[in-house]
Amino acid sequence: MELEATARRLxxxxxxxxxxxxxxxxxxxxxxxxxxxxTVETRRAYRELLFTAPGIERYLSGVILYDETLKQASQGGxxxxxxxxxxxxxxxIKVDAGAKPLAGHPGEFITEGLDGLRERLAAYRExxxxxxxxxxxxxxxxxxxxxxAIRSNAEALARYAMLAQEQxxxxxxxxxxxxxxxxxxxxxxxxxxxxLHQVFESLxxxxxxxxxxxxxxxxxxxxxxCPEQPGVExxxxxxxxxxxxxxxxxxxxxxFLSGGQTPERASAHLNALNQGASRPPWQLTFSxxxxxxxxxxxxxxxxxxxxxxxxxxxxxxxxxxxxxRMGRYSKDLEAVP
Ligand code: 13P
Numbered sequence: 001m002e003l004e005a006t007a008r009r010l011x012x013x014x015x016x017x018x019x020x021x022x023x024x025x026x027x028x029x030x031x032x033x034x035x036x037x038x039t040v041e042t043r044r045a046y047r048e049l050l051f052t053a054p055g056i057e058r059y060l061s062g063v064i065l066y067d068e069t070l071k072q073a074s075q076g077g078x079x080x081x082x083x084x085x086x087x088x089x090x091x092x093i094k095v096d097a098g099a100k101p102l103a104g105h106p107g108e109f110i111t112e113g114l115d116g117l118r119e120r121l122a123a124y125r126e127x128x129x130x131x132x133x134x135x136x137x138x139x140x141x142x143x144x145x146x147x148x149a150i151r152s153n154a155e156a157l158a159r160y161a162m163l164a165q166e167q168x169x170x171x172x173x174x175x176x177x178x179x180x181x182x183x184x185x186x187x188x189x190x191x192x193x194x195x196l197h198q199v200f201e202s203l204x205x206x207x208x209x210x211x212x213x214x215x216x217x218x219x220x221x222x223x224x225x226c227p228e229q230p231g232v233e234x235x236x237x238x239x240x241x242x243x244x245x246x247x248x249x250x251x252x253x254x255x256f257l258s259g260g261q262t263p264e265r266a267s268a269h270l271n272a273l274n275q276g277a278s279r280p281p282w283q284l285t286f287s288x289x290x291x292x293x294x295x296x297x298x299x300x301x302x303x304x305x306x307x308x309x310x311x312x313x314x315x316x317x318x319x320x321x322x323x324x325r326m327g328r329y330s331k332d333l334e335a336v337p
Contacts, residue, residue: 003212004252006130006170010090010214011253011283014322015061017172019257019289020050021094021133023066030293036302044072049300050293051080051089053311059322062090064133064172064287070124081128092131092172093124095160099137108149111136111156114163121167131170133216134160138177140191140223150198158202165209172255172287174216175199179260181223185230189220189238196246210250216287217243218259219269232265236272240280249281256284258291263317264334266291267324274327285325292317312336 010017022030027046028038036042047069063084070093073079081091097113111134121132136153138145157173164171177192196217203210220238222229230238243254256273258266266288273284286292295317300310316336323329 002168003165003170003209006090007212007214007252010061010131010170011255011285012061013283014326015059016286016288016318016321016325017062017064017092017255018050018056018060018292018318019064019133019287020047020069020293021064021066021092022289023098024068030297031302034298034301040068042302043068045304046297046300047072047080048074049296049307049310050314051083053296053314053318055315056318057087057089059318060089062092062131064092064094064131065129066094070127070129079128085128090130091128092133093129094133094135095120095124095164096134099135102149102152105146105149107139107141107144108146109137109139110149110152114156114159117160117163118167121163121169125167125169129169131172131214132160132164133172133174135174135176135216138175138191138195140177140181140183140187145191145195150195154195154198154202157199158206158208161203161208161213162206165212170212170214171208172214172216173199173203174257176257176259177218179218179221179224182225182227183223184226184228185220185222185234185238188218188222189242192218192220193242193246196242200246200248210248211252213251214287215247215251215254216257217254219256219261219273221259221261221269224260232268232272235269236276239269239273240276243282244280247282251282253283253285255287258286258288261291263291263294264331267320267329268331270321271324271327271329274325286321288321292321
């Protein structure tokens with residue numbers, strides 16, 4: 001019951017999720033591109049900027065944290081988990097140990113982190129986490145993905161989901177088909193369908209409670225280098241068609257990743273997905289990292305005197321995606337008030 005209530009709360013109307021669970025290496029790359037030194041303190045200060053932005057609690061139901069951040073506190077001494085909980089934003093935690101090369105399958109990956117996971121999950125729950133995330137990555141090119149990569153990742157996702165539910169934590173199940181490459185929309189649709197099918201087969205085989213989990217998929221888009229880039233409508237249609245074919249109606253919500261789309265494009269796609277004539281059985285919302293954080297991170301660029309203006313951009317972006325999640329976004333709303 002608790003799992004189902006938490007899952008429903010995460011995808012409640014007007015709400016979405018902030019993914020702020022970049023590993024220190026990943027956030028380091030984003031900082032480096034803007035000339036921001038990557039230290040424990042700059043990472044902490046940046047996360048404080050995000051979590052204390054005025055007004056976000058109206059639009060965010062949850063924030064996914066990284067291990068380091070879960071243990072950190074604001075300058076005023078409030079643990080981030082408590083600070084978020086006080087704003088009625090559920091704290092979540094990324095629990096995978098990253099995608100590693102899949103032996104025997106060059107160019108493909110398997111997400112690690114199952115060893116000792118039960119104990120880590122129990123400790124995270126103790127520290128205040130209420131949900132979790134595990135990301136699998138699937139690559140597309142002429143000869144990939146292999147059946148083996150899809151099966152292995154689906155199996156790991158299902159084992160993770162079972163352990164999370166055992167500990168009373170809602171699992172966000174994230175099988176990400178990457179946008180890298182020159183494949184077209186149709187190829188992304190085929191691969192995303194195969195991956196989702198396998199993921200739900202594995203979840204079913206392990207006995208996961210579908211009502212108590214959230215799916216975090218990619219939208220069905222063409223590869224970044226595809227010469228033919230589809231418009232917003234074809235992306236929304238292909239994404240909805242794929243989800244309807246492969247995601248059981250018992251799943252309460254689907255929270256998309258942004259995957260390298262521009263913030264505007266991600267919002268436009270989410271909006272179109274929520275404007276379809278016939279209502280899909282699941283809530284369709286966001287769990288973006290880059291598409292929410294790019295504008296505020298660039299505005300802040302590590303400067304203390306830019307915190308307020310960066311927070312304004314962040315709240316604006318979160319609000320636009322809340323509108324998109326209700327089908328009420330338009331490009332005209334982009335201008336920062
Ligand atoms: P992006 O929205 O930047 O794709 O990140 C989402 C995420 O959490 C990846 O695991």
